[in-house]
Amino acid sequence: MSFFEKLKAGLAKTKSSFDEKINNVFKNFRKVDEELLEELEEALILSDVGFETTNKIIEKLRDKIKLNKIEDSDEVKKALCEIISEILKQNESGLKLETKPSVILVIGVNGAGKTTSIGKMSANFKAEGKKVLVAAADTFRAAAIEQLEVWTERAGVDILKKPEGADPASVAFDACKKAKEENYDIVIIDTAGRLHTKKNLMDELGKIERTIKKELPDASEEILIVLDGTSGQNAMIQAKEFSDVTTITGIVLTKLDGTAKGGVVISICSELNVPVKYIGVGEKIDDLQVFNAEDFAKALLDN
Ligand SMILES: Nc1nc2c(ncn2[C@@H]2O[C@H](COP(=O)(O)OP(=O)(O)O)[C@@H](O)[C@H]2O)c(=O)[nH]1
Numbered sequence: 001m002s003f004f005e006k007l008k009a010g011l012a013k014t015k016s017s018f019d020e021k022i023n024n025v026f027k028n029f030r031k032v033d034e035e036l037l038e039e040l041e042e043a044l045i046l047s048d049v050g051f052e053t054t055n056k057i058i059e060k061l062r063d064k065i066k067l068n069k070i071e072d073s074d075e076v077k078k079a080l081c082e083i084i085s086e087i088l089k090q091n092e093s094g095l096k097l098e099t100k101p102s103v104i105l106v107i108g109v110n111g112a113g114k115t116t117s118i119g120k121m122s123a124n125f126k127a128e129g130k131k132v133l134v135a136a137a138d139t140f141r142a143a144a145i146e147q148l149e150v151w152t153e154r155a156g157v158d159i160l161k162k163p164e165g166a167d168p169a170s171v172a173f174d175a176c177k178k179a180k181e182e183n184y185d186i187v188i189i190d191t192a193g194r195l196h197t198k199k200n201l202m203d204e205l206g207k208i209e210r211t212i213k214k215e216l217p218d219a220s221e222e223i224l225i226v227l228d229g230t231s232g233q234n235a236m237i238q239a240k241e242f243s244d245v246t247t248i249t250g251i252v253l254t255k256l257d258g259t260a261k262g263g264v265v266i267s268i269c270s271e272l273n274v275p276v277k278y279i280g281v282g283e284k285i286d287d288l289q290v291f292n293a294e295d296f297a298k299a300l301l302d303n
């Protein structure tokens, strides 16, 4: 399967639910009026696009309809798709990994898909010929370290680990040091998603970040938050909470294959000033894709 076909297959549930809701609105189409816009508004909210972004889309659509004197239902649909695809493209940006080593710190709540995404990412980098070191800084549970180890073996990359309960910042420290001394291209740091309290978790992330800055002050650093696409608008809330305590540079949105709630990508692109960098479209090692707004828009909106 080509990259695009896989994306399309991954987004199939989201697409069919989105199409169904939008097509339902147009089934009873009589004319372009406020009622039609209201029905479209409802369809977008039901597609997990969120209030704020939906309002923005409808306002733009209203302007477009006026400006272009649109009277035809197909033209309305086309205008709607154009607006959504502009939103998806608005702050698209690739990973910035300009130094050797570069650092990727991976954060997010438990179960979002951090460890799995790190495994997939490592395999991608390895395929590009990069030397990758993964740091097991989720020391909260032994199982978390073992799970990461399975993924690094699968990807054929190195892991730096310590026993369960070790200080996560010390794992990050050792990994940064090793990466520097042994010429790694990329260090990817896995972190815990849950501690006893939210404050604990945030303090721990802060400590890891300070360690990286101290050990590799000039390194490119990506702080990627992993969000579970099946959680719909909850993913937005999590991103906002984490961004209160750290500077997120990118989003990895996972599990888009299992959900009809992929519309959340539109609100993430619109409301968070953080680019989506990767999307997860399955559980296998090659199921993580670099986010390409153009392709995503096509897979979601084209017939
Ligand atoms: N279908 C699907 N499942 C995923 C994806 N990414 C992660 N998962 C699953 O989500 C579950 C939690 O993932 P894990 O990496 O352990 O989350 P973590 O707690 O954030 O490290 C696992 O069962 C993964 O297989 C994805 O893109 N698609």
Ligand SMILES: [Mg+2]
Pocket: 114, 115, 116, 138, 144, 190
């Ligand atoms: Mg994990």
